[in-house]
Each structure stands twice: as structure tokens, then as C-alpha cells.
Amino acid sequence: MECQECHIRPATLHLTNVVNGQKTEMHVCEHCAKENGYVSYGQEGYSLHNLLSGLFHMNPSTVQGHKHFAQAPAALACPKCGLTYNEFTRIGKFGCASCYETFEDNLNPIFRRVHSGNTKHEGKIPKRMGSGIEKKRKIAAYRESMQQYIQEEEFEKAAELRDKIRLLEQQKDGQEEGES
Amino acid sequence: MSLENFMSDAISPWMKENGPDCDIVMSSRIRLARNFENRTFPLIAKAEDLDDVLNFFQESYQDTDFNERGTMQFLRIADLSPIEKKVFVEKHLISPHLAEHAEEAGVLLSESEQVSIMVNEEDHLRIQLYLPGFQLRKALSEAFEVDDWLEQKITYAFDEERGYLTTCPTNVGTGLRASVMMHLPALTMTHQMNRLTPAINQLGLVVRGIYGEGSEAQGNIYQISNQITLGKSEQDIVEDLESVVSQLIEQERQARETLTEELSIQLEDRVFRSYGTLLHSRIIESKEAATCLSDVRLGIDIGYIQDMPQSILNELMVLIQPGFLQHYAKRSLSGRERDVLRASLIRERLHLENN
Numbered sequence: 001m002e003c004q005e006c007h008i009r010p011a012t013l014h015l016t017n018v019v020n021g022q023k024t025e026m027h028v029c030e031h032c033a034k035e036n037g038y039v040s041y042g043q044e045g046y047s048l049h050n051l052l053s054g055l056f057h058m059n060p061s062t063v064q065g066h067k068h069f070a071q072a073p074a075a076l077a078c079p080k081c082g083l084t085y086n087e088f089t090r091i092g093k094f095g096c097a098s099c100y101e102t103f104e105d106n107l108n109p110i111f112r113r114v115h116s117g118n119t120k121h122e123g124k125i126p127k128r129m130g131s132g133i134e135k136k137r138k139i140a141a142y143r144e145s146m147q148q149y150i151q152e153e154e155f156e157k158a159a160e161l162r163d164k165i166r167l168l169e170q171q172k173d174g175q176e177e178g179e180s
Numbered sequence: 181m182s183l184e185n186f187m188s189d190a191i192s193p194w195m196k197e198n199g200p201d202c203d204i205v206m207s208s209r210i211r212l213a214r215n216f217e218n219r220t221f222p223l224i225a226k227a228e229d230l231d232d233v234l235n236f237f238q239e240s241y242q243d244t245d246f247n248e249r250g251t252m253q254f255l256r257i258a259d260l261s262p263i264e265k266k267v268f269v270e271k272h273l274i275s276p277h278l279a280e281h282a283e284e285a286g287v288l289l290s291e292s293e294q295v296s297i298m299v300n301e302e303d304h305l306r307i308q309l310y311l312p313g314f315q316l317r318k319a320l321s322e323a324f325e326v327d328d329w330l331e332q333k334i335t336y337a338f339d340e341e342r343g344y345l346t347t348c349p350t351n352v353g354t355g356l357r358a359s360v361m362m363h364l365p366a367l368t369m370t371h372q373m374n375r376l377t378p379a380i381n382q383l384g385l386v387v388r389g390i391y392g393e394g395s396e397a398q399g400n401i402y403q404i405s406n407q408i409t410l411g412k413s414e415q416d417i418v419e420d421l422e423s424v425v426s427q428l429i430e431q432e433r434q435a436r437e438t439l440t441e442e443l444s445i446q447l448e449d450r451v452f453r454s455y456g457t458l459l460h461s462r463i464i465e466s467k468e469a470a471t472c473l474s475d476v477r478l479g480i481d482i483g484y485i486q487d488m489p490q491s492i493l494n495e496l497m498v499l500i501q502p503g504f505l506q507h508y509a510k511r512s513l514s515g516r517e518r519d520v521l522r523a524s525l526i527r528e529r530l531h532l533e534n535n
Contacts, residue, residue, distance in 0.1 A: 083224060096219070100339060100342055107349075111410055118410045118412070123354040126336050
């Protein structure tokens, strides 16, 4: 399809305008769209920030499965840095590590939207606090595949995993005893 | 100062090396956002808290050796001149944000300028690591080494459930932004980037111009990075980005092949016209210079232009930026003065190769 303005370049933009219920369609190239002001390129670099604080202000009734959300506590403030929930939603940023705990009840919907539905960290763990968390993750992963094997009636493989889990759990206990 | 000396000063040493697929991928970057556990994040922290962080950094890391990377150098941004700040931004060593909030900010640099750790940016620490060409995985493992090295003296803000805690919810979890700088002239010429960009966005990746958010794709150079930082491991994030970048490389190569087969003489004409412009113009704006440089670089890659190093695009793209021109002139310049100096520097640089 060629551009309906210059009839030279191919139409790469297809715009639909609805005015008083009247629908008009336009097929133009990027150049003509710019010339005629159909699109404004200056605003192309949208601010992620604006978008974010928009997310925070979403209507609580649309967020389900979050019993605390309806009573989003505007006056709630972080005990460490003093950032209030109101300020947090306005600037779209945290003030300190404790803010995460303070606003915990309202964070999952935000993270879900920003990170494609994810709310739980899966990556690197600081070396110094790492070993305990890593062990927990390993055990959880083994449990999951053990269930899988049981469903598939691959009991030998399931038993292997059961032993591995036991071993890991014993190690953990042993370590904790040693530390205390 | 002679141009040669100035250039070797101006271009980060790592940029002169070649990497895998460097005909299309100019560089790979890993950025990790980290914060101190018991300190208010820089955004709302008091000046004395920020000063504390700077002092801690200076005392702990100034002139320390980090493995084979040599001696690390710590700089306070407030000690840099306005032009030096601009140069640091144009070399991607610091972000525009850091340059603007200079009073309490700093940067720790490795000798090759491959590693830069920004202090008191939006987060307390922003670890950046660059490699030439397409090598994201290697960049990630090297960035982890830097992360582990810093962690020996710092307790990070970390939560088992949420991961590394950051000022902005868009960085929480891994705090990882992996990105590549790609030169995609053929995909741009054939208008395929307009079609590809929305598709890439749908995969949770972002396409931007060379100087980050909101900047346009000067010289057909695009930055592609991940958006999601939570719920995926760093390895998975990097692998997802890699697979999209590999496909883009493939498509760009195909588009170049089609262009050279079907429009050979037109393409050659365009390349040499641009080359002529760079060799002979007396006044040149940065946008025109970037476009011509992109054409010339494409000409080198295809083989129309010989005896010219591929790195010329990387080098000159930095050199033609306003900050660098003024750094070279050692004073601030008007727009017209910059256009004249830009033209003369480009001519001089190209003559270095032709002699």
C-alpha cells in the first residue's frame, strides 16, 4: 500500500480517527505523518516513571486477591526513612530497604505489572548470606521434580530424590547446631 | 595536543579491541544495581549520609588492585569540570543522572575503563561492565566477579523473597540491565526496524537510541536491553536477550546481502557520497556526521571501502559529540564553532588512516 499523501513511499503508519462516531482511516508513510503532524515524535521517549506512578494509582477494586489493598493506607510511613505510602505512589520509588517491608501488602500487584506477573526473586544471592537460601531453593526444586516422578510412577527416581532431600536437610540441621 | 594522543586519551582502551560479531554488535554491557543494607537510598538521603557513602568508598577502594584489572581509581564528580562531566557521559562511564546530581556522587574506574562503578546514582551502587562485540555471558560473569569483590566489604540490601532491593521497582530482584549496542543500517534502510521494534517490545525487551531513554537512533545505532528484572535468573535474562540479538544479527546480515545484490550501485553510491562528505566538508552537524559515519562503516563491512578499521565508527561517534569537541578545544564552543571543529577533526582522523 502506498502513502496516500505523497504516493511515493510505502504507507507504514495506519491511523484510525473516530470523531463523533465517524471513523476515518489514514495510510501514510512516516515522513508525511511527521510533516502533517499526525504523530508527534517528540513524545516518543515516554517516561517509564510517569507510567509507573500511574500503575500505583490503579483502582483498588480492580485488584483482586489482596485483602489489604482496599484499605491502602495513605498515611502509612516507613519507620526507617519516613517515606509515606502517599509519597511512594507519587514518586514511584522506594526510600530505603525497610520501605519494602512497610508497604509489603501493596507491592505484589505493582511488581506483577512491572515484571510480567513475577513477584519472587530467582537470581543471584549475596555470597555472605547465600548458603542457607541456596539450600532451601535446591530442596524446593527437588521436591517439585520428586512429585513429578511420583505422578509418572517413576518411583526409583523419586526415591533417589527423596534421599538427596534428606541428605540436604540433615546438613542444614547439622550446620545450625554447629552454629548455635 | 596532537589528534593521535587526544584520541588515545578519548577512547576507552577496551573500545579498540574487536569482539565476536563486532561488524554488527558494537558492545555488550551489564549493569547491576545495588544498595547498602542500613542506609537510606540516595534519592531521599541527607547530604551527610551520601557523604558517608562516598568517604567509605574512597577509603575502601581508592587505588586498590582488583585482580588483573589493575588499580581502581576513585573520582568525585564534583571535582570534574562541566566539560569533563559531559565527556564521561559521552563515553558512557557515568549516566546523565549522575552528572546532574554531582554534589555527592562518585565513580570508581578500572584502568581500561571497562568497569565503572557509579556511587550515589539512583541506587547507592551501579556496577557497569563493558565488553567489545557480542559477549553478554562473559560480561555477566565478569560483572559478578566485581559484585563479589565489592561484597567483601559491603552488606547489600537483599531480601530472600524480593532479591536485591532497589530505589525503583523496575530494577528490583536481580538489579540487572543487560544491553547491547547494535549497528543496524540495512534493517533501518529497508524500514524493517519499524516493524521489528514492537515485536521486540512484546518479548519484554526495550529498543532505544545510543544515549539511552528517549534518545533517537543516531547513526543507526540501537541499544537493546531487558526490562524485567524480577522472577528470572540473570542467566535466563541474558539468554533471552542473546537469542533476540542473534536473530537481529541474522536479519541484518540478510538485509545487507539483499541490498548488495539488488541495489549494489545505489548502495555503493550512497557509501562513497557519505565518505566524500566526511573527507571534505567544512561544517557538519552531529546528526549528518552520524549518518555518514554509519554509511561508511557499512561500506567497510561490505568491502567497498578498504584499509579502514571497523572501529572508526565507535571512535568517531564518541569524538563528534559536543562534550568531546569542547574538551579538545579546551573551552566551550557555540553550535557553529562545534560544527566547524567536528568537520575538521573528522577530516584529520580519516587522513591518519589514508597516510
